[in-house]
Amino acid sequence: ETGVTQSPTHLIKTRGQQVTLRCSSQSGHNTVSWYQQALGQGPQFIFQYYREEENGRGNFPPRFSGLQFPNYSSELNVNALELDDSALYLCASSPMSGQLKTQYFGPGTRLLVL
Amino acid sequence: AQSVTQLDSQVPVFEEAPVELRCNYSSSVSVYLFWYVQYPNQGLQLLLKYLSGSTLVESINGFEAEFNKSQTSFHLRKPSVHISDTAEYFCAVSDDGSGNTGKLIFGQGTTLQVKP
Numbered sequence: 001e002t003g004v005t006q007s008p009t010h011l012i013k014t015r016g017q018q019v020t021l022r023c024s025s026q027s028g029h030n031t032v033s034w035y036q037q038a039l040g041q042g043p044q045f046i047f048q049y050y051r052e053e054e055n056g057r058g059n060f061p062p063r064f065s066g067l068q069f070p071n072y073s074s075e076l077n078v079n080a081l082e083l084d085d086s087a088l089y090l091c092a093s094s095p096m097s098g099q100l101k102t103q104y105f106g107p108g109t110r111l112l113v114l
Numbered sequence: 115a116q117s118v119t120q121l122d123s124q125v126p127v128f129e130e131a132p133v134e135l136r137c138n139y140s141s142s143v144s145v146y147l148f149w150y151v152q153y154p155n156q157g158l159q160l161l162l163k164y165l166s167g168s169t170l171v172e173s174i175n176g177f178e179a180e181f182n183k184s185q186t187s188f189h190l191r192k193p194s195v196h197i198s199d200t201a202e203y204f205c206a207v208s209d210d211g212s213g214n215t216g217k218l219i220f221g222q223g224t225t226l227q228v229k230p
Contacts, residue, residue: 043218044220048217058217090157090158092158103160103216103218104160107157108157
């Protein structure tokens with residue numbers, strides 16, 4: 001069984017640019033959540049996708065957007081990058097069944113904005 | 115609103131000593147509780163979880179945590195730590211999923227430093 005994978009592993013961008021991060025969910029999982037982890041902090045919920053629809057959003061501006069595809073993989077897009085967007089971006093997937101919301105995380109993409 | 119407080123930012127301990135990492139949460143609804151571990155430059159790995167049933171849950175590598183509803187706590191314990199347990203530990207809470215995303219709310223993390 002393949003776990004959650006993310007690409008790229010590292011990325012360097014400059015302020016004002018746009019970035020796309022990718023995530024493949026674990027087999028059998030149809031829900032994908034994205035989190036931002038700033039240095040020395042706990043992860044913060046960005047948003048979640050279920051069956052290709054956004055299913056909840058945290059306190060992040062609209063320049064953070066996402067997509068989920070029919071195979072349940074997902075993208076996180078960030079426009080007009082700011083220095084404070086530098087962080088580890090984590091993707092997590094959850095299984096289809098009921099209310100058991102155990103989330104399984106990928107290794108993350110480390111984004112540095114200069 | 116839900117919140118999680120990890121009471122210690124750093125916990126230094128000698129190898130083979132016992133350790134407790136403290137976690138308190140606030141929530142007005144039924145919750146699920148989780149401990150995740152993060153090794154340097156890696157993502158989060160699920161260590162253990164409380165969903166329902168027995169309030170004492172165990173991991174395969176000797177950690178255990180006890181859900182205490184009256185004290186709204188979910189402290190993580192290990193009777194004898196190893197050097198390899200050195201990592202960042204995150205406590206997280208999720209709502210019961212009814213009508214919500216089941217998003218995770220994380221604490222700030224506790225750095226466990228195991229010394230030889």
